Amino acid sequence: MPKLFNPTMECSTASCRLFPRVSARSRRGSSLKSAIIAQKPSTLAEDLPSKKRTNWGKYDNSLEQAAAAWRNHKTVNWELEKPLDRTTSFATLASLLKRCGQAKALYHGRLVHAHIRRYRYDWNTFLGNWVVKMYGDCGSIEDARSVFDNLPKINLYSWNILMNAYAQNGCGREALECFQRMQCDGIRPDQVSFVAALDACSSIAALEKGQEVHAAIVRRGYDRQLIVGNALVNMYGKCASLGDARNVFNQMVNRDVISWTAMITALSQNGHCDEALDFFDQMQGAGFKPNPITFVCALDACASLADLKKGQEIHAAIVEAGYEGRADMGNGFLNMHNALVNMYGKCGSLEDARRVFSRMPSRTVASWTAMITACSQNGHSKEALCLFNRMQSDGIKPDQITFVTVLDACTSLAALEKGQEIHAAIVECGYEEQVVVGTALINLYGKCGSLEDARNVFGRMPVRDVVSWNAMIAACAHNGHGMEALDLFDYMQSDGFKPNHVTFLSVLAACSHTGRVDAARRYFNSMREDHSLIPKVEHNVCLIDILGRAGLLDDAENLINSMPLESKARVWLCLLGACRIYGDVERGARAASHAIKLDPENAAPYVLLSNIYAAAGRSFVEVYTPTQSSRCRGTAPGTAQVPWVPYRCRGTGTHGACFFFFENLF
DNA sequence: TTAGGGTTAG
Structure with missing residues (x-):
């Protein structure tokens, strides 16, 4: 029994098996026709520049050449291994287009399309709709649109297919335009059109438009349909309108696994x-x-x-x-x-991640990336880099997310050279212009002290987002270029980007490095006043640090006392550090006592306080005794005066410092 | 003789 062609299999294998003579010829000839055939299918598809794809003159040429190349070798009906010819039914052609779409086999889809054009079947809307769908499924939205525009007659199916093609390829706005246009053209949307419109709203988080579509759905009476309800829950979830998602879910007449899954996703x-x-x-x-x-x-x-x-x-x-x-x-x-x-x-739980990964029946680039991320985020950056090499030896090509993860591993290891090597691979793969990859590169160079490289990457980025601006500001702030960081902060806003919590951390760090106390206060206050951002613990720590280093201990302490933060242990500790610098014993004792009360397990305040006392030549320390632990041998919670002896490090246990004091007490 | 709902990696 002959082995049937499966479009999901490796394209090159399929190409050789289907068209052996062409492949052989391609090795000899140097004509354009041969060159096209010699290409691996996926490469051919990518080689058609996106601008040319809409230019049907040029595009027809490629298709005609592809069609001509196969004229003698026949495009094959993969299920029956029979050449396609005039007798091939529309149903068979539709089925082939469907399979090409499912397998995202753009190259083979183009072949079937070429066959359809060759026999002038493109007058048929049924087949045309399938071609539009195939291009949409393969992510070639411009081709989908061109075929749609050349359809002899556009019906409801055509519109729904085009809308879905747009919505599923991240073009929500265009999908919604289609939704408008179909109605202007006198075609009444059905439940499928509404679901596609909701999908479009989800993809661009267009809540208001989604609500409009919801109202139209209710007017037409489609809201009791299961699939429409599911799409509504999903839309409200994606538009961050959880209350609406809940309402729709609660009012659904019927629910299925998808309804529940959509609601779980909305919540999560x-x-x-x-x-x-x-x-x-x-x-x-x-x-x-x-x-x-x-x-x-x-x-x-x-x-x-x-x-x-x-x-x-x-x-x-x-x-x-x-x-x-x-x-x-x-x-x-x-x-x-x-x-x-x-x-x-x-x-x-890296061990469990490894176990699941090793038992996986098959792995894609996403599986490898998930495993590499697990290693990198659990302090096993070297293992992450080894896995990255193994993945490539297994023949899996890294994608942009893999590169981001691997660059993070290099950043953790401060492995600048390895990072540069990976940067070269990124350029070779054409990923450097991707915003997430560029950001990871800026991060790497910033953390490895190579500010010039960070600037170069940032300068070359065709598209930037808040995260990339943040990375560049942080790179400047942490490499002693505080003024440049603050300038970038201004440029970022004039470019229309709104700063977020992360931006302000770098801005405050820049103020700290340049000793700009007043500017730091201004930026800190502007978080709330101009940007509606509530400062987090980290921002408070940063500001206290700046005030403390400048010797403004009163201001720092007042600020802490006025803070509405739930946990202030870290800010008190920060003030304690400043008290150590300025030898402020009384305030230091106060700060330590607060810090110990809030986080009794942390040895740092004991150590810092003991340093302050030692520097001041004091013979005892006053500490808060947190618990009646065995180490404290019955000391009641409260304040105890502990005789001071020069501090010696006594191990790293959480009670190390505490033990040290109490050991001297008893 | 077509079309439609839920998912991961920074």
Whole structure:
């Protein structure tokens, strides 16, 4: 029995098997035709510059050449291994286009399209719609649009397919324009159109437009449909309108696993991970069995919470469902395994992440990236770099996220040379212009002290976002170029970017390095006043540090006392550090006492205070005795005067310093 | 004889 062609298999293999004679010829000839054929399919698709794709004159040429090349060798009906010809039915052609779309096999899709054009079947809207869908599924949205524009007759299917093509390729605005235009053209949207419109709103987080579409859905009576309800829950979740998502979910007449999964995702992606996990349990209580996608969402919530116990529970449920080790159902199970690796990595259980990874039935670049991230984020940066090499020896090409993770590992190791090597590979792959990659590079160069390289990368970035601006400001601030950092802060705003909490940390660091106390106060106050940002502990620590270093201890202490922060242990500790510099014993004792009260396990305040006393030549220290631990031998909580002897380090245990004092007391 | 809902990596 002949082995059937599977479009998901390696393109080059498929190409050789399908068109052996052409491949042989391509090795000999040097004509354009041969050159096209000699290309690996995926390369050919990428080689058509995006601008040319809309230019049908040029594009037709390529297609015609491709078609001509195959005229003698026949495009093949992959299911029957029969050449395509005039007798091939429309149903077969549609089925081939569908499979090309599912497998994202753009090159083969183009071949089928060429066949359709060759026999002038492009007058047929049914086939034309399938071609539009194929291009949309393959991510070639400009081709989809061109084919749509040349359709002889546009029907409801055509509009719905085009809208989905736009919505699924990150062009929500264009999808919504189609939604308007179809109605202007007198075509009444059906529930599929509404779902596509909601999807478009989700992709660009257009809440108001989504609400408008919701109102139209209610007017037309589609709101009781299960799929429409699910799309609404998803839209409100993606638009961060959790209350609306809940309302729609609660009012749904029917629910299925997808409704529950959409609600779990809405909760988890809007910072309500605990509740998302409650919903996951409730869903099972209501008799719905989680599927691989539900498990992915639940694992994601565990990862965000770093809740290892719940993550392990869910892993056990996956094993019980018989899902572990399965590789069928497209990418469903694969993604679930990736989510397990990710969850264990985020929960700090590298050993479990390794175990899942080693048992995975198959791995994609996402699986490798998840494992590399797990290593890198758990302090095993060298292992992350080894895995990166192993991945490439296994023939998996890194993508932009892999590069970001690997650059982070280099940053942690301060491995500038390795980072530069990876930078060269990034340039070779054409990823340098990607904003996330550029940002990771700026971070690397900034942290490794190579500010000039950071500036170069930043200067070359075609697109920047807040994160890349933050990285560049931080690079300047931490390399002693405080003024440049503050200038960048101004440029960033004139470029239309709103600073966030991270920006202000770097700005305050820049003020600290340049000793600009008044400017620091101004920036700190402007967080709340001009940018509606509530300063976090880190910002307060930064400002106290600046005031403390400048000797403005009164101001620093007053600021701490006026802070509405829940936990002030770190800020008191910061003031304590400043008291040490300025030898302020009384204030130091006060600060230490606050810090110890708030975080009795931390030895740092004891050590700092003892240093202050030693420097002041005092013979005792006054410390707050936190607990009746065995080490304290019955000391009641309260304040004790401890005789001072010169400090010697007595180990690293959390009670080390405490033990030291009490040892001298008794 | 087509189209539609839920998922991961910074």
